[in-house]
Amino acid sequence: MAFRCKNMQGCPMYNLITTSLRIMQLQPYLTDYCTNQDRCPECARYRVLETGIKPPADLLPDGTRLTT
Numbered sequence: 001m002a003f004r005c006k007n008m009q010g011c012p013m014y015n016l017i018t019t020s021l022r023i024m025q026l027q028p029y030l031t032d033y034c035t036n037q038d039r040c041p042e043c044a045r046y047r048v049l050e051t052g053i054k055p056p057a058d059l060l061p062d063g064t065r066l067t068t
């Protein structure tokens with residue numbers, strides 16, 4: 001079975017990545033982090049969640065912020 005981040009459900013960034021009109025720009029985050037077993041724990045959102053803190057909504061997996 002394909003790997004999926006344990007935080008996928010309820011992750012606002014995952015929802016954005018998969019539904020945004022900017023999907024071509026954001027899609028690499030899905031394959032680089034959300035469905036990548038090795039790199040998923042490196043996701044900035046994942047790492048914040050592991051500390052028990054809710055990450056900012058615009059925090060991207062690579063640690064940068066989503067710009068509008």
Ligand code: SF4
Nearest residue numbers: 005008011014034043
């Ligand atoms: S890898 Fe990061 S962005 Fe993707 S679902 Fe998990 S916490 Fe959210």
